[in-house]
Every structure is written in structure tokens, then in C-alpha cells.
Amino acid sequence: MVVTNVLIYLIAKKCVDSRAAFIAAFLYSIYPAPILLSSVLTNQHISLMFFMLSIYFYFVSHCRYRITLSGLFLFFGNLMRPEAMVIIASFLVFTVIIITGKPKREIVKNIVSGTSLLFTIFILLSVLASVLLKVTGAAPDGISNNCPEWKFVVGLDTATNGTYSEKNAHIISIKDSDLRLHEARKAITASLKECKSIYSFFWNKLKAMWENLENTSWSLPHIQKNRIVWSNITYEKVINNILYFDKAVYILLHISIVAACVILWLKPAAPDNVPLFLTILILVNYIVYLLIEIQTRYRYFIMPAFCMLASTAFEPAIKSLEKKAHRPRLSDKITKKAVRLRFPQ
Numbered sequence: 053m054v055v056t057n058v059l060i061y062l063i064a065k066k067c068v069d070s071r072a073a074f075i076a077a078f079l080y081s082i083y084p085a086p087i088l089l090s091s092v093l094t095n096q097h098i099s100l101m102f103f104m105l106s107i108y109f110y111f112v113s114h115c116r117y118r119i120t121l122s123g124l125f126l127f128f129g130n131l132m133r134p135e136a137m138v139i140i141a142s143f144l145v146f147t148v149i150i151i152t153g154k155p156k157r158e159i160v161k162n163i164v165s166g167t168s169l170l171f172t173i174f175i176l177l178s179v180l181a182s183v184l185l186k187v188t189g190a191a192p193d194g195i196s197n198n199c200p201e202w203k204f205v206v207g208l209d210t211a212t213n214g215t216y217s218e219k220n221a222h223i224i225s226i227k228d229s230d231l232r233l234h235e236a237r238k239a240i241t242a243s244l245k246e247c248k249s250i251y252s253f254f255w256n257k258l259k260a261m262w263e264n265l266e267n268t269s270w271s272l273p274h275i276q277k278n279r280i281v282w283s284n285i286t287y288e289k290v291i292n293n294i295l296y297f298d299k300a301v302y303i304l305l306h307i308s309i310v311a312a313c314v315i316l317w318l319k320p321a322a323p324d325n326v327p328l329f330l331t332i333l334i335l336v337n338y339i340v341y342l343l344i345e346i347q348t349r350y351r352y353f354i355m356p357a358f359c360m361l362a363s364t365a366f367e368p369a370i371k372s373l374e375k376k377a378h379r380p381r382l383s384d385k386i387t388k389k390a391v392r393l394r395f396p397q
Contacts, residue, residue, distance in 0.1 A: 123173025
């Protein structure tokens with residue numbers, strides 16, 4: 053988690069000056085959501101670190117050595133937690149947008165070759181790891197997801213707004229892949245037919261995923277909430293205040309990325325436009341969670357991108373405050389003018 057925080061600073065420095073990058077990293081360091089998960093033995097921590105390393109080495113330089121490292125870390129992150137497809141899709145969209153912007157031939161060559169090498173390294177390592185795990189017997193089916201349709205069955209369950217339920221759990225136990233896929237399609241079709249408004253379903257799902265307070269049941273189930281901490285303050289009140297602070301930081305980051313998107317819209321894109329990639333990564337993440345199962349803890353993956361993109365809005369704010377701080381006050385101007393009149397040179 054510390055490495056992730058340092059990488060937020062280093063990647064943000066590719067977009068803005070060191071002060072704005074530091075603010076982005078500082079905001080993430082005090083953001084309660086990942087801190088609450090720090091005591092939970094979840095693969096999210098280590099996979100996020102590797103994904104951040106992949107993004108960093110992709111943008112730090114387009115030399116083959118660093119792109120290879122980017123592909124290697126992307127593979128490690130996906131091995132820990134299969135979320136690399138979101139980053140791969142973002143890299144693909146990013147490459148297409150840069151190319152369609154008609155940049156110089158050298159820039160097109162660097163972007164296309166870099167992205168192609170990244171994908172090649174990732175695919176080769178994934179295939180090799182899967183074969184090795186099969187041969188050694190550690191994982192007879194390799195590292196592939198044996199039931200990828202399950203996430204869509206849960207995510208498109210209109211009765212629960214895409215949250216986890218045991219309603220269709222029998223699908224996982226079906227060994228025949230064709231029959232399992234048929235049952236999954238049947239469950240999804242039935243769910244969507246029962247829905248009165250698909251738009252309302254997706255809107256409610258967006259709110260459940262991105263608007264709800266963090267779930268503390270993962271990290272604080274052992275806390276006796278009615279116990280007194282100090283005076284009349286209970287643990288429940290302390291936890292609630294932490295969650296409200298979490299929401300305040302969360303809202304600040306959302307406001308900042310809206311401002312950042314406006315700034316990026318007005319400013320011409322650079323060949324290695326990191327803010328553009330971060331914007332794409334956030335949008336792809338939003339789209340993915342419209343279709344699959346949602347939980348508030350799944351926001352963990354994308355929040356560093358929020359902080360890094362928000363730094364684009366922090367930089368002009370810092371410069372504006374600096375100008376105001378160095379701008380002479382009206383009283384100072386009057387005093388200087390009076391001195392010149394009284395004691396002319």
C-alpha cells in the first residue's frame with residue numbers, strides 16, 4: 053500500500069508539478085477506504101501495487117526494457133486478481149485515440165509498438181504460467197476463470213441491483229461449460245425481462261456502486277459498536293465520523309476530476325498524455341461495473357486513478373493561490389505611491 057501511494061506521486065508528476073502530485077498522494081494517504089481495508093487479507097492490495105507499477109513503467113519511457121517491465125507487472129497483478137482486462141481495454145482505447153489525433157509518424161510508431169509489446173508480454177506470460185500450473189498439478193485448469201459468466205449473472209440481476217445473492221448459485225456447480233453458459237443466459241434474460249426500466253436499473257446500480265458509504269463489515273466486524281470510547285462517544289459514532297470523512301474526500305475527488313476533464317478538454321493532448329489515459333481508465337471501469345457484480349470495496353482498484361487525475365485540477369488552483377499571495381495589496385500600493393510623492397528621487 054505504501055508503494056502504491058509512492059507510485060501515485062510518481063505517475064501524477066508526469067502530469068503536473070511536484071506540489072500538485074504531492075497533494076494527490078497525500079489525499080490518498082488519508083483516504084479512509086483503503087486504510088479500513090489494510091487489515092483485511094485481500095488480494096486487492098498486492099494486485100493494485102503491480103497494476104500501478106505497470107502503468108508507471110508504460111509512461112515513464114517508451115523503451116523496450118521498460119515496456120517489458122510494464123507487461124511483466126501487468127501479468128503479476130492479474131495473477132493476483134484478474135482485473136487486468138480493464139487496464140488492457142484502457143490502453144487499447146488510449147492508443148486508438150492518440151493515433152486518430154494524427155500525431156507525428158514517430159509518435160504513432162512508439163505508441164503502437166509499445167502497446168503491442170505490452171500485450172505480447174502479458175499474453176505470453178499468462179499462457180506460460182497457465183501451462184506450468186497445469187503441468188505441476190497446482191491448478192489443473194490453469195489460471196483461467198472457470199465460470200466467467202457468474203459475474204454477469206449477479207451483475208445483471210435486476211432484483212438485487214447487481215449486488216451478490218445466492219439466487220442463481222446453482223449455476224456455478226454445473227460442470228458442463230455449454231450447459232452452464234445456457235443456464236447463465238437463461239437467468240440473465242429472465243432477470244432483464246422482469247425489469248420495468250433498464251435505464252432505472254443501471255442508474256440504481258451506479259448509485260449503489262459509487263454513492264454508498266464504505267462497507268466496514270470486512271475490517272470491523274469485531275468492534276462492539278455500543279461500547280464507550282470516551283465520555284459519551286461510542287465506537288459506532290467514531291466509525292460513522294470516519295465514513296463521513298471518507299465521503300468528503302470522495303466527493304472532493306469527484307469534483308476535482310470533473311474540473312480536470314474540463315481542463316483537459318481545453319488543453320491540447322500531449323503524445324504521452326497520462327491524464328487522458330487516466331480518464332479512459334475511469335470511464336472503462338464505470339462501464340465494466342454496469343455489467344458485472346458490484347460492491348463498494350471494488351472501488352479500491354480505481355481510486356488511485358481518481359487521485360492522479362484530480363492532480364490536474366490541483367495544479368492551476370495552486371498557481372492561482374500563489375498569484376494572489378504575491379499580488380500587492382491596495383494599501384501597499386497607496387503607501388508606496390505616497391512615499392514616492394513625499395521623497396521624490
